[in-house]
Amino acid sequence: MNIEWYIVLSSLLFATGAVGILVRRSPMVILLCLELMLNAGNLALVAFSRMVGNQQGQVFALVVMVVAACEVVVGLGLIVAIFRRKLPLDVDRLRGLRG
Amino acid sequence: MEAVLFFLAAIGALGGAMGVVAMRNPFYSVLALIVHLFSLAVLFLLLTSAFIAAAQVVVYAGAVMVLYVFVVAYVGGGGEPVGETLPNQRFLAILVASILFIELSAAILSSALLALGTHGPDVPAGFGDPAAIGRLLLEKFLVPFEASSLLLLIAAVGAIVLAGRKRQETA
Numbered sequence: 001m002n003i004e005w006y007i008v009l010s011s012l013l014f015a016t017g018a019v020g021i022l023v024r025r026s027p028m029v030i031l032l033c034l035e036l037m038l039n040a041g042n043l044a045l046v047a048f049s050r051m052v053g054n055q056q057g058q059v060f061a062l063v064v065m066v067v068a069a070c071e072v073v074v075g076l077g078l079i080v081a082i083f084r085r086k087l088p089l090d091v092d093r094l095r096g097l098r099g
Numbered sequence: 100m101e102a103v104l105f106f107l108a109a110i111g112a113l114g115g116a117m118g119v120v121a122m123r124n125p126f127y128s129v130l131a132l133i134v135h136l137f138s139l140a141v142l143f144l145l146l147t148s149a150f151i152a153a154a155q156v157v158v159y160a161g162a163v164m165v166l167y168v169f170v171v172a173y174v175g176g177g178g179e180p181v182g183e184t185l186p187n188q189r190f191l192a193i194l195v196a197s198i199l200f201i202e203l204s205a206a207i208l209s210s211a212l213l214a215l216g217t218h219g220p221d222v223p224a225g226f227g228d229p230a231a232i233g234r235l236l237l238e239k240f241l242v243p244f245e246a247s248s249l250l251l252l253i254a255a256v257g258a259i260v261l262a263g264r265k266r267q268e269t270a
Contacts, residue, residue: 001105004215006146007207009109013116015200020120022192028125028171032132035163036116039139042151050146051212053220055231058148059240062232065158066247070254072163076170077261083174084262 006047014040025090027082031075038068105145111138129167136160148227 013036020033042061049057082089115135122128136159143152185191208215225231236244 001102001145001218002216003219004208005105005109006142007215008204009112009142011200011203011207013112014203015196016113016116016120018199019192019196022195023120023189026125028167028174029119029128032119032125032128032167035132035159036119036135039136039159043139043142046143046146046148046151049148050219050222051215051217053222053226055148055227055235056239058151058227058232059235059243061148061151062154062236063243063247065154066251069158069163070250072166073254073258074261076166077258079170079174080262089174 003047003051007044010040010043010047013037013043025092027075027079027089027091027094030091031072031079034071034075035068038064038071101145104141108138108141108145111135112142125171126168129164129171132167133160133164136164146227147222150227150229150232153229 017033017036017040020036021030024030024033042064045057045061045064049055049061079089082094087094112135115131115133115138118131119128119135122131136155140152140155140160143149143155
């Protein structure tokens, strides 16, 4: 398959993740859609790395995975903290940053 | 054969992504994301990056998704309230995302990257296998490698601080 197919698929997945972030209201699903967008970026990185025949792009993809894992851990920690304070898990109603 | 695998994996990835966005129950969204991640691993294999594919399955579909399932089970996967805060929010979101997709595709496909229309160059047999990536990580990218391990440590400590605070207060 030509590389452009992978790139188009990657931008389609990115747009799908963007729809999810704009539409959904549960912070957990918004985190999941963030994962979608990060993975779309990873697919583009690996596709370009194959295009130029250089493995360094794959190292970038690994670093993106690490960052995604960190983001998940902190985000889920926040969700658990919100849940323990008996606040609503709805981003439209969580407006103030003040605890 | 390669084209068949590509389209199967692409349909899986796209279907998984749509499932994440469309499912009302967060638990089903997580399961759809697992389908998406496995399909992406197949795509990575097609792009001759075996190590990334393996890391995708082990780290994402294994560890990260287990974390999600635990938190969904803990918080309770109650469906989110129906109704939109902004009028026409769904329509606007899809419009914005379509514009984003068209713009990204146009920007990349109309660029002067002539190699986009090819399979990429022929690569040696060890391209993207764990040995090659490991050598790159420990020789050329040693500092980013250590920085990312530090980032993981900070995230782990931060998660404990965030999620464990209330228990300490009450104890």
